[in-house]
Amino acid sequence: MEQPKEKLKLGVYWAASCGGCDISMLEIGEKILTVDSLADIVLWPCIADFKYKDVKAYPDKYIDVMFFNGAIRNSEAEEIAHLLREKSKILIAYGSCSYEGGIPALANFYSKQEIFDRAYHESQSTVNPDRIEPKTKHTENGYELYLPEFWETVRKLSDIVDVDYFIPGCPPAENTTWSAIEAIVSGQLPPVGSIIGAGNKSVCDECPRERKETKIKRFKRPHEYVAPDPEQCLLEQGIICLGPATRSGCEARCINSGMPCRGCYGPCADVYDQGAKMISAIGSVLESEDGEEIQRVIDEIMDPAGLFYRFSMSHSYLLRRRLVGAKEEMK
């Protein structure tokens, strides 16, 4: 790879994320040495101690490329998202959480109070007789202490600031990360707002399994997958696989290991709501012409919302569970 005249300034930040995206950067193996020779790291809280005041002291547009992973869950993540937008030339939403909400956005099926009740009162390992809950402000010996405000709804990064590029995946596969880095370093970037590193078709396009037009009798739950046929489409074997509704780019690695696709690469090109497309796909593959049988097969699908929106709650039309009115019925 050709050496740019000046070293790039690279930043990586995490918001509501598990840290897997930070680790996935190292999955590119010895190529990390190439990245090191091309770029200086100016912010990466996972691997080195950087303070927010250091970042605030950088001039505007100081950071060339900023990889932002994690969803926006609280006011701290929002503040840093605005700060990093100011300080970065290219802001990239890296990984499912910042691109489409990811696993943290499954919390959108609950309200803030329900989450607090579970975490601070109900969980079996919690002893909290005084019913203490985190507050955003506390005064101790004349000192004022602050905590970020916990939001009701988890949002994706592009809801908060303008994002230049998106890299999907939970975490992004190493070929996705590497082709995105290559595009950045070579300067051959697509129009702003594009997905980089991943494909434009569905996972089915990369999947080596074969469709045999078999009629689906019932859908199995994860503990019932006993040695699926290694050649045949998993969906046809009654295993719910999100391949038809998911963007390609991962080389169908879960499916090749015998596990169904869970949809971490998000919706395909020109689609907004991945879960809706999966519901549509399930309707198409059933191949049944018996109303009662259709109803029986559909009734056996457990937790469809959690299954179809596992990674894309913040990238859906409905965004969260209803807060007003329906609370009592949910219990």
Add this chain to the structure above:
Amino acid sequence: MADITTAEKSPAKLTKEVVRFEPRIIGFLCWWCSYAASDMAGTSRLKYPPNVSIIRVMCSSRVDPAFVMRAFAEGADGVLIAGCHLGECHYVSGNYKTAARISLLKKTLAQFGFEDDRIRLEWISAGEIRKFSKVITDMTEKVRNLGPLNWRENFEPK
């Protein structure tokens, strides 16, 4: 969307006496059966509430679940999908796919906190104009009783 709001939704009209809530319902009707039924109900001067904004689709299986979700997200209080009876689809098997999709969609929407009556799937053939008028009247009343959905209030402002 046709403006069918009354005092509940448009503050400008609140100066008048309080009028009952008029729900906004989006109706996706298939071209071959249900839309023909709505057409004939019109020419037969059959009465039914004006709350359903009809969108004609070639087949009920053309209704992507995303259309329904987007309708709710953008202010609909109810969505009706109507097509040919099972076994009578102009495209042979389209409505079987609709049956599976809408049934799964209802299950998914229940997890999002939707009441079951807000989304309705009906099979209405071209001649069943009384059924058409009955379905629209019944659904309008049921959604009226449920009250406004106002989906965006769930997350705006943050």
